Amino acid sequence: MKITIFGAGYVGIVSAACLLRDGHEVTAVEPVESKVADINRGRTPITEPQVADMLAAGHQDGRLHATDDPVVGMAGAEMVWICVGTPSQADGGIDLSIVETAIRQIGEAIRSSDDRPLVVVRSTVLPGTTAGRLAPILEQASDLRVGEDVALVFHPEFLREGTAVADFDAPPKIVIGEDHQGAGDRLLSIYEAYDAPRFRVRSGEAEMVKYCDNLFHAVKITFANEVGSMAKALGIDARRVADVFCADTKLNISPRYLRPGFAYGGSCLPKDTRAIIRKASVLSLRLPMLEGLPTSNSHQIESLVLRLLSHTPRTVGMVGLAFKPDTDDMRESPYVTVAKRLIGEGVTLRIYDPGVEPERLLGSNKQAVQAALRHMETLLVSSLDELDDCDLIVVNHRTIDGATVNAWLAAGKRVVDLAGVDDVDVTHPLYDGIAW
Numbered sequence: 001m002k003i004t005i006f007g008a009g010y011v012g013i014v015s016a017a018c019l020l021r022d023g024h025e026v027t028a029v030e031p032v033e034s035k036v037a038d039i040n041r042g043r044t045p046i047t048e049p050q051v052a053d054m055l056a057a058g059h060q061d062g063r064l065h066a067t068d069d070p071v072v073g074m075a076g077a078e079m080v081w082i083c084v085g086t087p088s089q090a091d092g093g094i095d096l097s098i099v100e101t102a103i104r105q106i107g108e109a110i111r112s113s114d115d116r117p118l119v120v121v122r123s124t125v126l127p128g129t130t131a132g133r134l135a136p137i138l139e140q141a142s143d144l145r146v147g148e149d150v151a152l153v154f155h156p157e158f159l160r161e162g163t164a165v166a167d168f169d170a171p172p173k174i175v176i177g178e179d180h181q182g183a184g185d186r187l188l189s190i191y192e193a194y195d196a197p198r199f200r201v202r203s204g205e206a207e208m209v210k211y212c213d214n215l216f217h218a219v220k221i222t223f224a225n226e227v228g229s230m231a232k233a234l235g236i237d238a239r240r241v242a243d244v245f246c247a248d249t250k251l252n253i254s255p256r257y258l259r260p261g262f263a264y265g266g267s268c269l270p271k272d273t274r275a276i277i278r279k280a281s282v283l284s285l286r287l288p289m290l291e292g293l294p295t296s297n298s299h300q301i302e303s304l305v306l307r308l309l310s311h312t313p314r315t316v317g318m319v320g321l322a323f324k325p326d327t328d329d330m331r332e333s334p335y336v337t338v339a340k341r342l343i344g345e346g347v348t349l350r351i352y353d354p355g356v357e358p359e360r361l362l363g364s365n366k367q368a369v370q371a372a373l374r375h376m377e378t379l380l381v382s383s384l385d386e387l388d389d390c391d392l393i394v395v396n397h398r399t400i401d402g403a404t405v406n407a408w409l410a411a412g413k414r415v416v417d418l419a420g421v422d423d424v425d426v427t428h429p430l431y432d433g434i435a436w
């Protein structure tokens with residue numbers, strides 16, 4: 001395939017080298033003269049293992065060219081990859097000016113020819129940018145309709161400098177963000193021989209995936225470093241702790257606890273994070289990320305309360321009170337906190353939780369719930385039907401089915417779903433998912 005790459009930086013050059021190796025013809029469009037000259041001599045403008053040889057081989061075959069002229073560079077292209085920089089502005093915001101210039105140049109080049117290349121955005125951009133900012137620029141510059149006359153997709157890059165060719169060859173996933181059916185077909189065809197899971201999602205979702213990955217990597221590094229500081233201060237070798245921690249692929253290095261939803265609670269997480277934060281303070285250690293956990297968790301609870309109150313409900317039904325389903329443990333249950341806040345705001349509450357039987361509560365669990373919800377037994381109902389006349393229902397536990405939720409919606413009840421009940425009509429105007 002004839003592929004044009006805008007931006008001869010790390011991503012553009014590594015992509016060019018791998019695409020050449022795969023037999024494609026590559027033209028780089030790059031404003032920096034010395035980079036254009038390097039490429040046209042078959043030399044790499046960046047330092048990255050394997051890239052020099054791959055570029056030289058492609059150049060030798062006459063399949064590699066570079067130019068600073070977008071129209072020349074786009075001639076005959078079947079696909080164009082945008083790999084230009086998206087640096088930070090002084091305030092931390094993303095500077096889209098380079099990517100906007102590139103897509104305008106691409107649109108103008110398309111306008112001046114009969115070629116209809118697939119336009120692929122590889123630069124990292126904030127969610128909503130491809131559809132909301134780049135598509136209109138492409139349409140205006142090309143005088144064509146995106147999705148009808150010209151296709152545009154967002155295709156995040158996951159390579160790491162230093163191992164970029166290996167990462168290109170064995171990607172953790174191939175993600176294509178497309179807002180029109182089939183837009184990414186031509187792009188997928190170049191990955192036929194690549195062994196990686198494919199995901200075709202909306203452009204905004206693909207853009208968010210890229211940030212989600214990078215945020216998580218930053219969180220992992222910061223987490224490991226803060227745990228490392230704590231361990232060192234206690235005379236413990238954090239590397240040995242990390243070995244044991246990482247060997248647990250059931251609860252630790254796994255999808256567990258990564259499903260977007262509501263605040264944590266229960267008898268362990270709040271207490272144990274508090275103990276470590278307190279110990280750090282005694283040791284004069286600063287652990288900003290770990291110290292932020294209770295604040296973030298309380299914020300989740302308070303935002304939910306405000307979201308519920310914004311509907312000015314008179315009667316609220318709750319499905320679930322214990323900190324999770326299939327237990328009657330209400331110690332530090334975030335739902336108990338929500339219930340208490342709602343009662344304090346004068347809301348009438350009905351709670352359905354078949355796991356909670358007031359007469360069977362004991363010890364610290366009983367004390368905790370009595371301190372927070374003194375008349376809990378008067379709030380509990382014994383069947384789901386008793387929530388039918390509430391004007392708003394909060395689903396805390398995934399213990400009910402979609403049909404029940406759909407029936408409430410059909411009956412005009414507002415449903416706020418913190419649990420992600422399956423088979424619910426998520427498009428219903430009265431349905432509100434906590435993170436979807």
Ligand SMILES: NC(=O)c1ccc[n+]([C@@H]2O[C@H](COP(=O)([O-])OP(=O)(O)OC[C@H]3O[C@@H](n4cnc5c(N)ncnc54)[C@H](O)[C@@H]3O)[C@@H](O)[C@H]2O)c1
Nearest residue numbers: 006007008009010011029030083084085086123124157161
């Ligand atoms: N570097 C990485 O490891 C990596 C990994 C994944 C994603 N990304 C993302 O990919 C994008 C590119 O990153 P990079 O590190 O390759 O950037 P880079 O700064 O190394 O390269 C960008 C290149 O684009 C060129 N350029 C500027 N304006 C242009 C224009 N109008 N037309 C053509 N070329 C133009 C620049 O001269 C430069 O050579 C960024 O959005 C980055 O966040 C980078």
